[in-house]
Every structure is written in structure tokens, then in C-alpha cells.
Amino acid sequence: MTERLYSVEQVAERLGLHVRTIRNYVRDGRLNAVRIGKQYRIAHEDLEAFTGRPVPAPVRETVERRRHSEVSSIVQIEAISPETADRVTSLLMGAAANRSPGDDPLRIQTVYDAERARMKVIVLGGLADTARLFDYLEGVLAS
Numbered sequence: 001m002t003e004r005l006y007s008v009e010q011v012a013e014r015l016g017l018h019v020r021t022i023r024n025y026v027r028d029g030r031l032n033a034v035r036i037g038k039q040y041r042i043a044h045e046d047l048e049a050f051t052g053r054p055v056p057a058p059v060r061e062t063v064e065r066r067r068h069s070e071v072s073s074i075v076q077i078e079a080i081s082p083e084t085a086d087r088v089t090s091l092l093m094g095a096a097a098n099r100s101p102g103d104d105p106l107r108i109q110t111v112y113d114a115e116r117a118r119m120k121v122i123v124l125g126g127l128a129d130t131a132r133l134f135d136y137l138e139g140v141l142a143s
Contacts, residue, residue, distance in 0.1 A: 031046065075123070092137070
């Protein structure tokens, strides 16, 4: 396991103190630190010992960043019957609900205007998921 080291500035920010105060704690020996070059580094364990309580890891250390892309799409379908609109809505909502817990979010909204026989489908999701939904949609509308 890699030991987490914090700069004086990071510790000051986490504790809500001035940087100079943290440097004084280090110089007085109240807060253990390692000098690397001209800067001090405080180990996570030493910070916990100093505060007397667990110190949560910073958000940027706990969140694994990965490349993500998202599509926002609005599809307008003209001359669609209420029955076909219901089938489209059921299909899309079912596809969105039947996903694994680790999958990227997929949001779908459908609106049907019976007076104009027009339907709008709004999709927010990943590239592959959105493409799959459009294939499903095309299958229902082609039949």
C-alpha cells in the first residue's frame, strides 16, 4: 500500500487552519512530518494521530477517474399511434431499468402528443447504450 503524504497546505486546508500554524506545529514537534527538499510532508497516519480521529481520504483520492462520454438526444416521431407510442415507451423504459449496478446512468423520458400524433423521446446516456436504444427504437418503428 502506498503511504499518503500531504503537503502543509493540504493539511491546513483540511483542518481549516492557516499554513503558518501547521508549519509551527511541525517545527515544535507537535505534528510529525518528513522534510523532502525544502518542503514538509505529513503522513496520513501522523495526521490522524495529531487530530485524534480518522481523517477521510480526499475525494480525488477515493474516486477513480475514467474517460466518460455522454449523449443527449431528442428524437421526434411523427404520425405515431397511441399503441405504438406505448410500445416504444415500455421498451425503452424496460431497457433502462434492466441494467447492472455498475453501468453508467441512462435516463429516458417520453412525451406523447395525441392531438398531433407526435412523440418525443429524450435520452441521456453513454454512446453505446444510446446507440443500442436507437436500434431497439428503429425495430419497433419499422414493424
